[in-house]
Amino acid sequence: MSSYIKHKNKYYILANSSLADERTMVLKHNDAFAVFDRYGDIIPIGQAVQGLYYNGTRFISRSELLINGHRPLILSSTLKEENELLTVDLTNPDLDFQTGTVTEKGTLHIHRTKFLWNDVCYESIKFSNFAVEPLTFTLSLIFDADYVDIFEVRGIERKKWGRLLKPVTTNNELVLGYKGLDAITRKTRINFEQHPSLIKGKEVQYNLCILPNMDHTLSWAIAFEMNDEKQDIQPFDVACSDLNNFMDKVKNESCEIYSSNEQFNQWLQRSKSDMTTMISETPYGLYPYAGVPWYSTPFGRDGIITAWESLWLDPDLAKGVLNYLAQTQAKELNDFEDAEPGKIFHEKRDGEMANLGEVPFKMYYGTIDATPLFIGLAGAYYERTNDIDTISSLWPHIERALEWIDKYGDSDNDGFVEYQKKSAKGLVNQGWKDSHDSIFYEDGKLAEGSIALCEVQGYVYDAKLKAATIAEDLGYVVKAEQLRKQAADLKDRFEKTFWSEEKKTYVIALDGQKKKCNVVSSNAGHCLFSGIVDTERAAHLTKTLLSEQMFSGWGIRTIATNEPRYNPMSYHNGSIWPHDNALIAYGLAKYGYREEVNKILSGLYDVTMFVQSQRLPELFCGFTKRRNEGPTAYPVACSPQAWAIASVYFLLEACLGIKIVAKENTIYFYNPTLPDFLREITITNLKVNSSTVVIQVRKNINEISLNLLHRDGDVKIELVNDYERRPAYPEANKEKIYKV
Numbered sequence: 001m002s003s004y005i006k007h008k009n010k011y012y013i014l015a016n017s018s019l020a021d022e023r024t025m026v027l028k029h030n031d032a033f034a035v036f037d038r039y040g041d042i043i044p045i046g047q048a049v050q051g052l053y054y055n056g057t058r059f060i061s062r063s064e065l066l067i068n069g070h071r072p073l074i075l076s077s078t079l080k081e082e083n084e085l086l087t088v089d090l091t092n093p094d095l096d097f098q099t100g101t102v103t104e105k106g107t108l109h110i111h112r113t114k115f116l117w118n119d120v121c122y123e124s125i126k127f128s129n130f131a132v133e134p135l136t137f138t139l140s141l142i143f144d145a146d147y148v149d150i151f152e153v154r155g156i157e158r159k160k161w162g163r164l165l166k167p168v169t170t171n172n173e174l175v176l177g178y179k180g181l182d183a184i185t186r187k188t189r190i191n192f193e194q195h196p197s198l199i200k201g202k203e204v205q206y207n208l209c210i211l212p213n214m215d216h217t218l219s220w221a222i223a224f225e226m227n228d229e230k231q232d233i234q235p236f237d238v239a240c241s242d243l244n245n246f247m248d249k250v251k252n253e254s255c256e257i258y259s260s261n262e263q264f265n266q267w268l269q270r271s272k273s274d275m276t277t278m279i280s281e282t283p284y285g286l287y288p289y290a291g292v293p294w295y296s297t298p299f300g301r302d303g304i305i306t307a308w309e310s311l312w313l314d315p316d317l318a319k320g321v322l323n324y325l326a327q328t329q330a331k332e333l334n335d336f337e338d339a340e341p342g343k344i345f346h347e348k349r350d351g352e353m354a355n356l357g358e359v360p361f362k363m364y365y366g367t368i369d370a371t372p373l374f375i376g377l378a379g380a381y382y383e384r385t386n387d388i389d390t391i392s393s394l395w396p397h398i399e400r401a402l403e404w405i406d407k408y409g410d411s412d413n414d415g416f417v418e419y420q421k422k423s424a425k426g427l428v429n430q431g432w433k434d435s436h437d438s439i440f441y442e443d444g445k446l447a448e449g450s451i452a453l454c455e456v457q458g459y460v461y462d463a464k465l466k467a468a469t470i471a472e473d474l475g476y477v478v479k480a481e482q483l484r485k486q487a488a489d490l491k492d493r494f495e496k497t498f499w500s501e502e503k504k505t506y507v508i509a510l511d512g513q514k515k516k517c518n519v520v521s522s523n524a525g526h527c528l529f530s531g532i533v534d535t536e537r538a539a540h541l542t543k544t545l546l547s548e549q550m551f552s553g554w555g556i557r558t559i560a561t562n563e564p565r566y567n568p569m570s571y572h573n574g575s576i577w578p579h580d581n582a583l584i585a586y587g588l589a590k591y592g593y594r595e596e597v598n599k600i601l602s603g604l605y606d607v608t609m610f611v612q613s614q615r616l617p618e619l620f621c622g623f624t625k626r627r628n629e630g631p632t633a634y635p636v637a638c639s640p641q642a643w644a645i646a647s648v649y650f651l652l653e654a655c656l657g658i659k660i661v662a663k664e665n666t667i668y669f670y671n672p673t674l675p676d677f678l679r680e681i682t683i684t685n686l687k688v689n690s691s692t693v694v695i696q697v698r699k700n701i702n703e704i705s706l707n708l709l710h711r712d713g714d715v716k717i718e719l720v721n722d723y724e725r726r727p728a729y730p731e732a733n734k735e736k737i738y739k740v
């Protein structure tokens with residue numbers, strides 16, 4: 001994930017303030033997200049991230065509730081289990097409620113409810129008087145909007161800005177505005193269902209009198225608008241009902257997973273709720289935005305991996321991602337955007353700085369791996385769904401992606417795909433580890449020239465094999481044969497070039513002079529995921545990945561502890577990323593290493609016992625696991641973050657050996673296993689073609705059993721027990737298949 005803070009032509013993650021120690025509450029829906037403090041307020045302290053954001057811009061930088069000029073006392077602050085509602089319970093401090101006597105604290109209960117829906121933030125406050133006499137007081141709501149770009153919040157300094165507009169008020173509305181240098185007028189329209197007593201500047205007041213044992217409710221909405229557009233603001237109760245109906249629909253239509261472990265169930269439920277939060281509706285289908293707060297926008301690589309992690313449960317997400325990426329595929333050369341024909345984009349931004357070209361991320365293509373991963377996801381989607389119509393419509397885009405791999409990806413014709421930025425403002429490193437210092441030599445010196453990453457060669461290998469299957473089914477037999485031969489040749493060259501016999505791993509990269517960056521890294525684990533690894537070398541690589549230098553107890557580090565740039569507090573050089581571990585676990589399962597898969601799942605499960613809301617963050621520090629202590633948080637990690645959220649699904653898929661082949665109308669379970677903390681898993685509402693099943697996987701003393709609890713349709717369930725270690729599921733011994 002990109003970092004963006006530029007210094008001497010390099011980008012960094014700037015940490016002026018720490019998210020890890022700020023107890024914030026996050027809401028998101030489509031293109032809007034919010035970061036509140038525990039009071040439900042937005043307080044402009046320093047360069048804090050709190051605010052209401054829309055399309056890459058902060059539309060509210062202050063929102064504060066006061067009672068007679070004082071901040072209430074907090075009782076509790078909670079995100080509802082489904083993640084869509086923030087509720088806050090407050091009470092009054094000791095105050096003079098204009099009665100001549102001091103009213104004791106805890107007399108007035110203040111219950112706030114907030115949610116985002118269709119680019120509007122809704123809030124309702126219920127006041128309950130538990131005194132024996134009427135309470136008369138003034139409620140003040142103070143708003144402000146600075147309209148800073150998310151990159152400014154992140155730390156990039158600007159020399160010029162547009163101009164703030166004078167607040168406009170009516171009887172029940174306050175409108176704040178900003179005319180940007182990009183000629184876009186951004187407006188924040190605050191609409192009050194009950195007319196305020198006074199609107200003065202940016203402060204709104206209600207003079208209230210609440211009788212004993214009585215309640216009083218106020219509601220308002222904050223709409224984010226650009227130029228002449230005007231959002232449809234609904235009454236609070238109507239909008240809340242629409243939100244609840246949407247959540248019920250998601251719950252009823254989605255696949256559910258339950259286990260024998262209640263804490264694991266809470267992790268699953270948190271992941272499902274967070275996935276619902278991160279998924280946005282686009283003109284091309286559903287798309288998981290990458291992460292809040294810094295990356296709440298479409299990212300190519302992140303969207304692909306998130307969709308792939310959850311593909312066995314929800315293929316519709318992959319369909320939306322594939323369609324979105326196909327429609328945004330580069331059509332021409334553009335050095336500023338690092339764009340080349342056929343390339344899949346890295347990220348898309350809509351803020352003022354992107355519009356003006358102050359950053360290159362309006363539509364930025366500086367990623368080396370999204371293009372082969374796009375093809376790989378298309379192949380995986382086709383196997384999961386047998387959706388020939390969608391694949392046929394995607395085929396021209398797959399062909400363009402293949403052409404990009406051969407023409408632009410392999411710019412020096414050495415048979416490997418490499419990157420070197422063309423944009424002066426672009427990213428120096430363009431793999432998933434895109435920090436400026438993430439690719440280096442054995443002595444710690446940073447790699448130079450065009451960079452060929454080991455995992456990218458694996459992605460290309462997998463892409464060509466999957467494209468061959470698609471081509472064959474579409475009738476392009478000669479093309480399929482060519483692609484399979486290219487994949488075989490690549491695998492042979494890869495094994496000869498990238499293997500480090502000294503370190504028993506694949507080197508992280510080759511530099512522009514084809515010099516090896518002989519570093520032990522998690523990147524090599526992705527080669528297992530792609531299937532490019534030789535079977536014998538897979539055994540050595542597995543031992544390396546699970547060694548003390550790589551496996552911390554919580555998960556596999558990004559690089560080994562004995563490498564010169566190892567730093568457990570770095571972004572990419574020693575930290576631990578859940579999605580990274582999930583991809584490695586999936587690869588280990590392909591090669592038959594079930595115990596190692598369980599070890600990774602168990603480590604990340606232990607992490608969820610210590611993190612807030614059992615939500616895996618984008619990353620955490622790579623310190624060795626210490627007894628009775630939790631993992632160390634990374635200070636500016638996104639949370640929620642899409643591919644971290646979905647990692648639990650890939651981990652389960654790896655453990656259970658699930659492979660859904662829609663063309664055969666069959667769900668295979670290859671050598672399923674469960675870690676010690678799980679006795680059984682029940683999967684409900686799992687859809688294959690027109691069938692729906694409920695399956696229970698149970699761990700007995702010496703074996704794993706499958707129980708088909710319900711089947712609607714003719715889908716087949718087959719258990720494959722073949723404990724020989726082999727390079728891929730399809731090579732399983734068919735004589736050892738048992739029908740369920």
